[in-house]
Amino acid sequence: MAHAKITTKGQVTIPLMVRRRMGLGPGDKIEFQETANGFLLTKRAAASPFNKYVGYLKKKRGQKPDQVLEALRGQ
Secondary structure: OOOOOOOOOOEEOOHHHHHOOOOOOOOOEEEEEOOOOEEEEEEOOOOOOOHHHHOOOOHHHOOOOHHHHHHHHOO
């Protein structure tokens, strides 16, 4: 079992073993979820930068791929 100490500023260093097992690294975000037995710590999944393009090509449906590419490239 890993242990950590809270500083006067409320900061905690997550033990190396825990960081490795959870795949945590600098800049990662974590989430605290309250459960009946305490709190559950989970790694927060980063949003994909491609999410903003979901559905972008729906209005191009029925067009030939070459026409779509030419339009996107401004040709």
